[in-house]
Amino acid sequence: MTESSAHSEHAAPISDPWPAPYASGAVDATVTVPGSKSVTNRGLVLAALAAEPGWLRRPLRSRDTLLMAEALRTLGVKIEEGVGPDGTGEAWRIIPAALHGPATVDVGNAGTVMRFLPPVAALADGPVHFDGDARSHERPLHGVIDALRVLGARIDDDGRGALPMTVHGGGALDGGPVEIDASSSSQFVSALLLSAPRFNQGVEVRHVGAKLPSLPHIRMTVDMLRVVGAQVDEPETGGEPNVWRVSPSALLGRDLIVEPDLSNAQPFLAAALVTGGRVTVPDWPARTTQPGDALREIFTEMGGSCELTDAGLTFTGTGRIHGIDVDLGEVGELTPGIAAVAALADSPSTLRGVAHLRLHETDRLAALTKEINELGGDVTETEDGLHIRPRPLHGGVFHTYHDHRMATAGAIIGLAVEGVEIENVATTAKTLPDFPRMWTEMLGV
Structure with missing residues (x-):
């Protein structure tokens, strides 16, 4: 600007x-x-994709996290807000369900919502339309859109590489290897990794381009995936530089405390x-x-x-x-x-x-x-x-x-x-x- x-x-x-x-x-x-916005929104996505219900304790209640929760609800996920299973502290109970459209997701100006949810929408049965604040139309989304197309998704964005757009979910996604340039946002990588256990072939994300920013956020994504049972191969643990692999698997429902x-x-x-x-x-x-x-x-x-x-x-x-x-x-x-x-x-x-x-x-x-x-x-x-x-x-x-x-x-x-x-x-x-x-x-x- x-x-x-x-x-x-x-x-x-x-x-x-x-x-x-x-x-x-x-x-x-x-x-x-x-609580952490980054942990709360990643926790919501992983719990929504799990094979069993889970808890998110001490979640952040803010515009970005409430937008994420409401978006998942529009796709069929049940999120109950109350106290934890031990009767103390605020907690959200997330009950997964078959994801479905038609649905409309308001991303506000939340990068996590606009980037993490299109891969989730690709797993839904039916069209999911994404829109948000005026500024959201200017924020880069091409890395997620282009990658999802390579992995088998159908997306209408009129060639903008940005919002508004519609993801035509087919109930499943092939997955597999994909190259992306995530130098403008590490969220492009996290977006694909979070949903990857539900892809038929998992995913191999290879970053090509300038130095990746905000690597701690990708490490957070990998750690949280492992907590819910996903198998992840990453550069931090001896894997190939700038390559992340997630195997297809069922995700566990966890009792997660948000830092x-x-x-x-x-x-x-x-x-x-x-x-x-x-x-x-x-x-x-x-x-x-x-x-x-x-x-x-x-x-x-x-x-x-x-x-x-x-x-x-x-x-x-x-x-x-x-x-x-x-x-x-x-x-x-x-x-x-x-x-x-x-x-x-x-x-x-x-x-x-x-x-x-x-x-x-x-x-x-x-x-x-x-x-x-x-x-x-x-x-x-x-x-x-x-x-x-x-x-x-x-x-x-x-x-x-x-x-x-x-x-x-x-x-x-x-x-x-x-x-x-x-x-x-x-x-x-x-x-x-x-x-x-x-x-x-x-x-x-």
Whole structure:
């Protein structure tokens, strides 16, 4: 997105701007972060394709996950929301059924829904139409569409390689080997792997093209497939580089506990760094495939320290923020929050390896550059990232472009800069419902 197109997208504000709270002192708080969107939506898909009912405990209830659940319901899957089998905690009971059309799936602007569900729809009996927000029509989907056609699916997209489109499910899919270029989104690979156990021949996905972004998300997909009984051969365990093989098999119904969303913990950890305070996030896993776990190392390098105990992760800031030169290719979704912190640092930062962010909920590189600079910053786009030279910032409206991570990035800056207002802070409901309340409670406002 160019700066001019970025400007046109926020010409008409969605609602009154939200005054980002300014931190008058060091934060000292415990913040319970809701479940992972990535784990919740993968868990829903795998449970829907299983041969028996399963449970998803502590699921995230957000726009993206509710869109996924509703889409699966339209295909015939039964999802009951209530408490877990032991009578405690929120849980969803997923009861698989024969997938069927005709159906219409609203993807919103959720990459996981628009990419993970077309392979599922190919297994349904009947046509499944996909559509969503205006921005969803601009996000790349060609990798999934082209691959499904090679694997035996019939799809009408009028040659766009994007939404809207219709998948004509035939009740089964041949599967087999397929080559894709997933350099614009690792979700292309995950989409094919998640449904592959139900393909007649399984699948062999071979990535051809530039370096794959967001590899931790593919590792998450592989780990979760193995938990439900799938056989997966992958590069991480000695397999061929950039090749993933999934054998056909029945999937087990599991009782899965969803980890906290570590990427959504980012603004709260950033608050400790920015204010020289302390924030504890309970239930932080000792081992995880979530990209957000990289925050422990990145934010420590930027001036804080962390301790992982049975109580969770406690992150402590020193009151000083250092610039960083870092390749975020595997953890690109953390870029907006890191850019916000870097704009407040005592030395320049270079964020690399994230050219693919131009294709996310918005062109995040153009949006971050424009919004930070309009507050007095000095950010320039590079070929694959951002160069950030800290400058004294001033208040103003920080636009979000319907992007939840832009909204939380603006809130981070608002901790240290008086008068920052977030346009359409409600967009955080995409993955972090009730963010404004959580933020003000953390600050004791």
